[in-house]
Amino acid sequence: MTFRVGQRVRIAAREHAGHHRTPGYLKGKSGTVERVHAEFANPETRAYGGDGLPRERLYLVGFDQREVWPGYGGRAADRIYADVFEHWLEGQA
Amino acid sequence: MERAVHDRGGWPTDARIDRAEHELADWELLVDALVGALGRHGVMNVDELRRGIESMPPDEYERASYYERWLFSAETILVEKGVLAPGELDARVRG
Numbered sequence: 799m800t801f802r803v804g805q806r807v808r809i810a811a812r813e814h815a816g817h818h819r820t821p822g823y824l825k826g827k828s829g830t831v832e833r834v835h836a837e838f839a840n841p842e843t844r845a846y847g848g849d850g851l852p853r854e855r856l857y858l859v860g861f862d863q864r865e866v867w868p869g870y871g872g873r874a875a876d877r878i879y880a881d882v883f884e885h886w887l888e889g890q891a
Numbered sequence: 892m893e894r895a896v897h898d899r900g901g902w903p904t905d906a907r908i909d910r911a912e913h914e915l916a917d918w919e920l921l922v923d924a925l926v927g928a929l930g931r932h933g934v935m936n937v938d939e940l941r942r943g944i945e946s947m948p949p950d951e952y953e954r955a956s957y958y959e960r961w962l963f964s965a966e967t968i969l970v971e972k973g974v975l976a977p978g979e980l981d982a983r984v985r986g
């Protein structure tokens with residue numbers, strides 16, 4: 799599944815015992831696709847001697863800080879951005 | 892959800908952030924150069940470096956400095972790949 803800029807997505811809330819680049823504080827949180835970077839070798843297999851293929855599409859996803867941190871005391875407009883691979887994203891209506 | 896020791900974004904803390912510049916020791920520069928050379932020669936990659944760091948026992952991870960973690964990982968990965976024999980580095984250090 800490919801996502802487009804502006805689409806709402808949720809970061810999968812799943813455990814993953816091995817190396818992965820998805821920060822725990824974003825799992826289960828919803829954000830918006832800000833940019834489609836490109837496709838890159840998958841670090842989750844490359845970390846174990848694999849070739850990282852097939853390549854995975856990497857997205858820049860933006861989140862409201864208030865949605866990420868309970869009791870966030872900053873400005874309402876504050877955003878946090880993270881690069882997230884496609885297989886960690888779930889589409890939302 | 893269970894989070895590994897390195898996955899610490901948002902962990903609560905009262906500790907102040909150390910914003911001072913860090914003077915690097917010679918061995919730290921060497922570790923950086925070594926890992927860079929291993930990468931350029933295709934011996935180990937940055938994802939393996941990260942995975943090796945993340946495999947550290949949590950208490951060791953907490954005690955270790957940045958480049959101590961790199962060194963731990965480089966040794967772990969090189970032993971795994973058979974480039975180093977288990978215990979080879981320790982034996983050489985002891986002379």
